[in-house]
Amino acid sequence: MALALTRRQQEIYDYLKEHLWEFPHPPTLDELCTALGLSSKGSLHKQIQALIEAGLVAPMNNRRRGIRLAEEDAELPDENALPMMGYIAAGRPIEAIDHQETVQVPDFLRTSKSCYVLQVRGGSMIEEGIMDGDHIVIEQRDSARNGEIVVALVDGSEATLKRIEQKQGAVILHPANSTMEAMTYSPDQVQIQGILVGQMRRYH
Amino acid sequence: MALALTRRQQEIYDYLKEHLWEFPHPPTLDELCTALGLSSKGSLHKQIQALIEAGLVAPMNNRRRGIRLAEEDAELPDENALPMMGYIAAGRPIEAIDHQETVQVPDFLRTSKSCYVLQVRGGSMIEEGIMDGDHIVIEQRDSARNGEIVVALVDGSEATLKRIEQKQGAVILHPANSTMEAMTYSPDQVQIQGILVGQMRRYH
DNA sequence: TACAATAGAACAGTGATAGAACTTAAGGAT
C-alpha cells in the first residue's frame, strides 16, 4: 500500500491537485503531457499508474478522460471523533456553531448508532451530575424509553436536556435540579432529538 | 544490533533527526554531502550504512532518495489510551486491579504529564458532579495548588477524592457532598497522589 | 599500529522519458 512516491510522482500529484479543476472535462493523457511538458503519453501513463496504486488517483480502466483524484475519505486525522454540533441550554433552541468542529470521544462513551456532541450551558441537570460546560454525547434518535435522558425540542423552539416519562397522552420532562419543576406536555409538543449516552468534563 | 556509534556517526544521525524533514523530498547522498560539508558521497554512504546496521535509519536498497529515519511507532493499538489503575472509594485504599487494563481518553481530558484512570465508587463527590461509577483522569503528581481536586492518601491507608486547601501547618480536605464534613489533617498525614484533570460517564 | 574519516574513481541500478505498437471505447455511416 502506502508506497513512497518518487519525486516526479509527487510533482505530478501536486500538479493534479492544483490544476485538475481548471479543465472543463478531465484531461486526456495527451493534454496532460503538454501541460506538464512531456512528449510521451506512455511515460505519463506509467506515473499515473503509480499514483493509482498509491491510492491517490481514482483508477480509470480504459475510460476516456477518466483522470480524477481519489476521494480522500481515507484521511483519518482523528479516528474516533464526533461532530460538535453546538450548545444546549435549558429553555432555548440549540445554538449551532457555524464552523465545523469535532471532539474526540472514546468508544465506550458512544453507541454504534449515529452520535454527536453538545456542550452544556447552565445547571439545569446539576443534580444528575451534568454541569455547566460539560460535553455530552448524544445518540441521534426520535424516540426514547421512559427514564432515559433526552434532548427534546418543546414547541419547536425550546431545547432541554431532561429525564423523560411518557404516559397515555402526556409527556413529562423531569429536570434533575430540585429548584426546577417537572413539566407536562402533550406528545405532539415534544420532539425527541436524541438520548444521552455519554458525558465528559475537563478540570484543567 | 545496538552497536556503539562513532562520534561522526552520532553527528550525522543527529543532523538527520533535526533536518531531514526540511527537505521537500528525501535528499540524495550528494545533497547530504554538501549539507554536511563533505565532498565524497562514498564516505557518507559508509556512515549511513553504519546507521542502518544500528537500526536507526531505514535501509534503502539501491532506491534513490531513500534515506529515511527508521520508524519506531510500534504503538498502533489504542493511540490515546491510559492505564486503568483501579477503584477509588472515600475512606478506603485504592483498590488496584490485578489484570492490566486501559481506557481510551480523549486528548482534551488529559494533560501532557503522566496520567492514569480510576473508577469512582460511592457518592462522596456527588455535588461536584462526580458520581458512582464515573471514570476520572488523574495527573500523577505529589503536590497541588489550593482548590484543586486531589487523590490523597490519608494516614497511608485511606484514599479520598477531595478539594484541597493547604494552610500553615494544616491540610483541609473538603468533600463536595454536604452530608459529609471537611476534615483537617497535619501535612504529614496527607500524601497527594495526583490531581483530577478529567471525568467521563456513560449512560448506556 | 590500528582505526576512523575522507576523497575520489569506477561500477551498477533506478527513474524518467520518448516513441512505437497495440487495445479499447465512442460515434457515425452504410
Add this chain to the structure above:
DNA sequence: ATCCTTAAGTTCTATCACTGTTCTATTGTA
C-alpha cells in the same frame, strides 16, 4: 444492427541521466 473510423488509454522497449554502491588510497588521531 453491423461495420468502420477515430480518438484515447495501455503496454512495451530502448535510452540516458542521475544516484546509490563498492573499492582503493590517503590522512589524521588515539
